[in-house]
Amino acid sequence: MTLSSAPGKVYLFGEHAVVYGEPAVPCAIERRARVGVQQRDDGKLRVNAEDLSLDGFTVEYDGAAGEGPDVDVSESLLDAAMGYVDGAIEQVREVTGNDEAGFDVTIESDIPLGAGLGSSAAVVVAAIDAAARELGVTLDVDELAERAYRTEYQVQDGQASRADTFCSATGGAVRVEGDDCRVIEAPDLPIVIGFDGGAGDTGQLVSGVRTLREEYEFAADTVEAIGDVVRNGEDALADGDLEELGRLMDFNHGLLSALGVSSRSLDTMVWAARDADAYGAKLTGAGGGGCIVALDPTPETETALSFTPGCEDAFRAELADEGVKRLE
Ligand SMILES: Nc1ncnc2c1ncn2[C@@H]1O[C@H](COP(=O)(O)OP(=O)(O)O)[C@@H](O)[C@H]1O
Ligand SMILES: C[C@@](O)(CCOP(=O)(O)O)CC(=O)O
Ligand SMILES: [Mg+2]
Structure with missing residues (x-):
């Protein structure tokens, strides 16, 4: 098994406007998503995400290469819930050139979902990092941030900035303006x-x-x-x-x-x-x-x-x- 974690974030400034090329300053916080990945021989994707409940159901899911979910919910709800993990695995298959790779993925997270603390970016960054390493490829942080951004961009229908994913990959306080992403100095913030x-x-x-x-x-x-x-x-x-x-x-x-x-x-x-x-x-x-x-x-x-x-x-x-x- 290969295990990576990545932090959530708060925006000091600039969310939404950053989508239209204005700068933003998010800061990574010590609340993390941990993603464990184990390669499977049968090419399937199985995701165990205990924090992810859809109206009370916990999802057991065979992803894109698999057999579909074991829950009785609409496909759109399930896509919304599972799109990020599916997308992350697609990026790993692409970057490692291993199109047929299957994985067991286990996600645990201290970051509330959909609450503005960047749970999606943390899950995507940790999942890409762990799955790529499981296949023997250690991505540098810029490549990891880029692949995580592409995942969010795709899942959010072309409406995503690089802010959340870059911040989660690098940690610290960051400044993002378009595709210019950098870590900046920040004082200890209360x-x-x-x-x-x-x-x-x-x-x-x-x-x-x-x-x-x-x-x-x-x-x-x-x-x-x-x-x-x-x-x-x-x-x-x-x-x-x-x-x-x-x-x-x-x-x-x-x-x-x-x-x-x-x-x-x-x-x-x-x-x-x-x-x-x-x-x-x-x-x-x-x-x-x-x-x-x-x-x-x-x-x-x-x-x-x-x-x-x-x-x-x-x-x-x-x-x-x-x-x-x-x-x-
Ligand atoms: N612990 C988790 N397990 C599985 N998927 C998660 C988890 N946390 C977040 N996600 C994914 O991220 C989505 C929430 O992301 P989003 O709506 O961008 O909100 P935010 O990034 O602010 O938390 C969830 O619907 C789910 O697809
Ligand atoms: C609204 C936005 O600026 C930030 C979204 O942050 P979060 O997923 O709610 O944590 C969108 C984006 O930058 O991709
Ligand atoms: Mg998000």
Whole structure:
């Protein structure tokens, strides 16, 4: 068996706008997906993903080369659930030139699904890394990030940036603008996360922003304004100016809200953090439901969130310096 892990992330700034070429700054956090892979002789793909439940079912699945799923759910739901793993294995078959390779894949993850913490990118990065190594090929981190990006791009119907996958592959704080991806210096950030227990549909939310942007010039301007916030945010990050970072995160949340990707529970958690005197707070990732990220070195925000109706979990997150980890 070959085992790799990869971290989730929060966006300090720039989600959604990054899809249209504006810069974004995600930071990897110490919450990981671990993917174990064992080659099979029969060319089939069998995925054991205990965290992945569809309306209460746990999926036992024979992927593209297999016999189809052992659950009674619609194909579209199953594609949505399994597309990332299937896509990751396709990339491994391509990059290793082993078209017929079959695998047993086991996924365990500390990252809530669809909540804006990049569970999909972490699963894809760890799966590609482990499956390629299982076939004797160790990918360098740039190739791994590129293959993981192609997987997300394909599964999300051509609507994905390189931000999540690059960040998960390299770890640390990163800056992504188009295909220019780099790791940047970041101070120790007092990151607090609030989770409403829900999820958003990344593809649908990205499509919503695309439509608005095509329909209204001011929505296109809003996307550009997010880019300006990010550029200011980079300076604040370089200066270690947490107050300014927080102000800019607040502004970023307002602009995301204007683009229709916030929700009542995300707004409620953002306001709870602001009322607790966090430096700033915003939704993270695609939105619609899931997580907010706040900056607060004191325990106040975590405490306030834990008493906020609609907030299911509040926790601190450490920056993950390391991206993909080769465990076995
Ligand atoms: N532990 C897991 N096991 C299997 N698949 C997972 C797991 N975590 C995430 N995924 C895949 O990623 C999808 C969620 O990704 P996405 O909607 O982009 O949200 P996010 O990346 O913000 O968590 C899930 O529907 C599933 O396909
Ligand atoms: C909305 C977006 O900018 C980030 C999505 O992040 P997440 O999958 O919700 O963690 C889409 C993308 O960059 O591919
Ligand atoms: Mg995702």
